[in-house]
Amino acid sequence: MINVFNNKKIKGKIEKLGFASVVITDNSISSEVSLKNDIAHISSTLDLEIHVLEKEDGVTNKQIEKSWKKLIKNDFTRY
Numbered sequence: 001m002i003n004v005f006n007n008k009k010i011k012g013k014i015e016k017l018g019f020a021s022v023v024i025t026d027n028s029i030s031s032e033v034s035l036k037n038d039i040a041h042i043s044s045t046l047d048l049e050i051h052v053l054e055k056e057d058g059v060t061n062k063q064i065e066k067s068w069k070k071l072i073k074n075d076f077t078r079y
Contacts, residue, residue: 020055
């Protein structure tokens with residue numbers, strides 16, 4: 001995901017979620033920097049287009065979306 005922050009395309013990257021595999025087909029990010037009480041803050045909006053390659057029986061797209069959002073959130077909030 002660091003490549004996305006550096007404005008690089010990650011098209012074609014395959015991610016495994018344990019119960020599904022997805023491929024990123026497009027990505028973009030926009031960021032806004034601000035100062036609050038002399039502390040720099042950055043707020044970013046990440047747009048990803050993904051396609052499901054395979055999934056286990058009974059897994060819904062909603063479950064994949066929820067898991068994907070959690071994965072992305074964890075990637076970005078650890079820094």
